[in-house]
Each structure stands twice: as C-alpha cells, then as structure tokens.
Amino acid sequence: MSAVTPIRAAQATTTAGQRTDPGPAEAGHPPPRRATTATTAPLSARRHTPASLSPAHRGAPAPLRPADDMAEVRAIARNTVQAAMEVLAGIRPIHQLARRLDPRCLAALQHRAALIRRELTRTGNPALARLHRNSTVRSVRVCEVADGIYEASAVVVDDVRARAVAVRLEQSKQVWRVTELVIG
Numbered sequence: 001m002s003a004v005t006p007i008r009a010a011q012a013t014t015t016a017g018q019r020t021d022p023g024p025a026e027a028g029h030p031p032p033r034r035a036t037t038a039t040t041a042p043l044s045a046r047r048h049t050p051a052s053l054s055p056a057h058r059g060a061p062a063p064l065r066p067a068d069d070m071a072e073v074r075a076i077a078r079n080t081v082q083a084a085m086e087v088l089a090g091i092r093p094i095h096q097l098a099r100r101l102d103p104r105c106l107a108a109l110q111h112r113a114a115l116i117r118r119e120l121t122r123t124g125n126p127a128l129a130r131l132h133r134n135s136t137v138r139s140v141r142v143c144e145v146a147d148g149i150y151e152a153s154a155v156v157v158d159d160v161r162a163r164a165v166a167v168r169l170e171q172s173k174q175v176w177r178v179t180e181l182v183i184g
Contacts, residue, residue: 069150073169074142076100076176077152081165084181085135085156088113105181112183130159138162148172 080100086092087109094110101109120128135158142152148171156163168180 070142070144073150073152073176074140076169077142077150077154077167078137078140080178080181081140081154081156081167082135082137084109084165084183085132085137085158088116088183089132089135089158090117100176101178101181105178109181127160133159 080097083092083097083100087094087097090113094106094113097109098106116128116131119125135156138155138157140152140154142150145151145168150169152167152169154165154167156165164184166180166182166184167178169176170179171177
C-alpha cells in the first residue's frame with residue numbers, strides 16, 4: 001500500500017507512469033523514514049527475545065532508582081498531618097498512626113484527643129464539636145535540617161479556623177518516622 005494520498009499520486013505521475021513533480025528530497029523535504037527490521041518484526045517475536053527482556057526477567061534484580069527525598073517527605077508529612085487532624089476530630093482511630101509516629105508523639109496526640117472528647121462530653125459546646133471537623137491540609141513546606149532529618153510546616157483549615165502544624169521527620173532503617181508533631 002502506498003503512503004501517498006490518491007490526489008498526490010494522480011498529480012505525481014503522468015499517463016506513462018513517469019514522475020512529473022519533484023520528489024520529497026528534491027523539494028526540500030527529508031526522505032521518508034524507512035522501517036527497520038527491529039520495529040517491523042511482529043510484537044510476539046520481539047517480546048520473547050533475550051535482548052528485549054528487562055533485567056528483572058533475566059534473573060537480575062531491577063536497578064533501584066533513588067527517590068526524591070524532598071517529595072517523599074512532603075507526601076508523608078501531608079498524609080500524617082491529615083491523619084492526625086482526623087484523630088483529633090474523632091473520625092480516625094489513633095492506632096493507624098502507630099507506625100508513623102514515635103511513641104512519645106503518639107501518646108501526646110492520644111492525650112490531646114482524649115482531652116477534646118472529655119471536654120466535649122462535659123460541656124456539650126457546639127463550637128467544640130465543630131473543632132477539627134472537615135480539616136484540609138492546604139500547604140506543606142519542607143526543609144532539610146541534616147542528612148536524613150527534615151522539618152515540615154503545614155497549614156490546616158477546618159470548619160472553625162486555620163492552624164499551623166510543625167512536623168519533624170527522621171529516617172531510620174529506610175523508614176521515615178515523625179519524632180515531633182506540634183499542632184497549633
């Protein structure tokens with residue numbers, strides 16, 4: 001099948017079959033690309049050749065790629081702050097943060113959530129009931145303090161007010177742990 005459209009094919013040839021217009025190379029156009037045998041081979045034939053297999057399929061482990069620590073820490077900080085606000089609102093159990101927070105931070109967050117619940121049941125204040133509800137993390141800023149230690153600040157907006165949250169993350173054994181969590 002020809003790659004030339006029927007209109008151009010009619011203009012390009014005469015009745016005797018000779019070209020009357022300049023070819024693509026003569027008209028200043030690059031010559032058409034020719035397909036190589038590697039790209040014209042059927043997909044099934046290319047898929048199973050040993051040269052086309054990835055390192056994981058050849059028995060060698062796939063090479064590890066370095067992760068962008070700043071982006072990873074930003075995502076962890078955002079998710080941890082969102083989860084902490086949900087714990088304070090009473091819509092997330094505290095044990096879901098046990099792997100991310102160190103024990104001291106986990107105990108402090110649990111104590112603050114218990115104080116909010118106790119005060120809510122004691123007073124029945126409707127403004128206190130709206131505290132921490134519908135919290136949304138608006139922005140997160142991260143900076144590296146030392147190798148493997150980052151500090152982040154987040155702005156959280158809920159139904160009542162906007163607040164700041166400070167987080168310190170430290171990497172130990174390839175796992176990021178929150179060692180400080182201060183909610184304003």
